[in-house]
Amino acid sequence: MKSITTTAAMLASASLLAGCGGGGDGDTEPMFATxxxxxxxxxxNGARAVLVCFNEVELTGDGLGSQSFTIGDDDEAVAANDSCRDAEGNxxxxxxxxxxxxxxxxxxxxLITGAQFEAGNYGQLRLEIAEGSYVEQEDGSRxxxxxxxxxxxxxxxxxxxxxTFNYTLEFxxxxxxxxxxxxxxxxxxPVGLRLVNNSEVGHLTGSVAEGLLINNNCTVAPADALMPVATVYLYEGADRPLAELSDNGGDNTYQPYASTNVYFDGVSEYSxxxxxxxxxxxxxxxxxxxQDDPEVADEVMFLQAQNTEITASSTPVxxxxxE
Structure with a gap:
């Protein structure tokens, strides 16, 4: 695997060759992007924390071999932390x-800031995950x-x-x-993970009227702020019929692009x-x-739907x- 230090060495070597006249008209120095x-x-649902331990980021498929960055090799680009520990606590x-x-x-x-990768079209981004990842459950156990x-x-x-290119991995x-x-x-x-270019995405926020929840016998005003009261699913395309919408584990006509929970703020809002x-x-x-098991077709009843257009912007729609 090529580390960030290896990439730096490549840059230095290319510069040295150019300075010594080693590059002829037919030679092309590598070009880099940030x-x-x-x-x-x-x-x-059902978790208080989901800690994922990242170890390495690799881009492959540009015809020049893989280019990878190991966490902690250069703290300015890929800083490590002390959250990931083995069974002995180390x-x-x-x-x-x-x-x-x-x-x-x-x-x-x-996860990565200001890393220099050789420019090109990469067919795949690979993340190596280390030991130490865990789920903290509602009872506090891990x-x-x-x-x-x-x-x-x-x-x-x-x-x-x-x-300079800014990407986000959405879990x-x-x-x-x-x-x-x-x-x-x-x-x-890897199901449900989306790698997106930040310049091509937007965000969605919203609220649910308490009266709508009450009229449909939904949970309202839970004492535990981490308890969801409802779910919002997002489907690609407009005017998708409620009867044809699938949950995350279902097989109806339209599969969810994404989904999220609705939470009570402890005062009056459900967002x-x-x-x-x-x-x-x-x-x-x-x-x-x-409740939505991603490997089972659950009984999910949809109350209402609306069309929404997401624009590439940092301002949420x-x-x-x-009601």
């Missing part, structure tokens, strides 16, 4: 632990969180020479995180948010069914559900 990567999340080196449940809606945390083959493989990235834990029967702990799958959505037209649908 790459920033952040992490965000949509909340999941800090796992070269890791950065991020609690995804702190990053709902348009919130995000930087269960291990595993990733198949300890890596997450995501979509393509295009980096143009001299440019939709309602799709991606499962608790397989008979296995120790949770499993984090929700979804971040890093590809610009386009969507159907937002409301349900008071908050509003979508309110009224």
């Amino acid at each position: 790459f920033n990567l952040s992490v965000s999340d949509a909340p999941v 800090v796992i080196p070269n890791t950065r632990g991020i609690d995804l449940l702190l990053l709902d809606g348009a919130k995000s945390e930087a 269960a291990p969180l595993r990733v198949p083959s300890n890596e997450l493989k995501l979509g393509s990235v295009t980096l143009s020479a001299g440019g 939709d834990l309602r799709k991606a995180m499962v608790n397989p029967p008979g296995q120790d702990g949770y499993l984090l799958k 929700f948010s979804l971040g890093f959505i590809d610009a386009g037209v969507y159907t937002a649908a409301l349900s008071c069914d908050v 509003e979508a309110d559900f009224s």
Whole structure:
């Protein structure tokens, strides 16, 4: 694997060759782009924290071999922290632990800042996940969180020479995180993970009228602020019929692009948010069914839906559900 120090050496070598006249007319020096990567999340039920331990970020498929950055090799670009620990409580080196449940809606945390990658079209971004990842459950106990083959493989990235590119990895834990029967702990799958270019996405926020919840026998004013009272699902395209909408584990005509919980603020508001959505037209649908197993077709009844257009902007679009 090529580390950030290896990349720096490549830059120095290219400069030295140019200064010594080693480059002829037919030689082309590598061109570089600045790459920033952040992490965000949509909340999941039944957990107080979901800590993921990142170890390495790699771009592959540009015809020049893989280019990778190991967490902690250059703290200015990929800083490590002490959140990831082994069974004896020792800090796992070269890791950065991020609690995804702190990053709902348009919130995000930087994983890579100002890294120099060779410009090109990369077919895949790969994240290596270290030991130490866990789910803190509602009773305060911790269960291990595993990733198949300890890596997450995501979509393509295009980096143009001299440019600065900001990407975000959005974890939709309602799709991606499962608790397989008979296995120790949770499993984090690549299903529901979205790698997006920040210049091409927007955000959605909204509220739900309390009267609408009451009229449909939904939960209202829970004492626990972390208890969801409803769910909002987002579907690509406009005017999607309620009867044809699927939950995260269902097989109806239209599959969710993303989903999130509706929470009570402890006073009078019931609000929700979804971040890093590809610009386009969507159907937002409301349900008071908050349990949704991503591997099972659950009975989810939708109360109402509305069309919403997401624009590429840092200013969220509003979508309110009224009586």
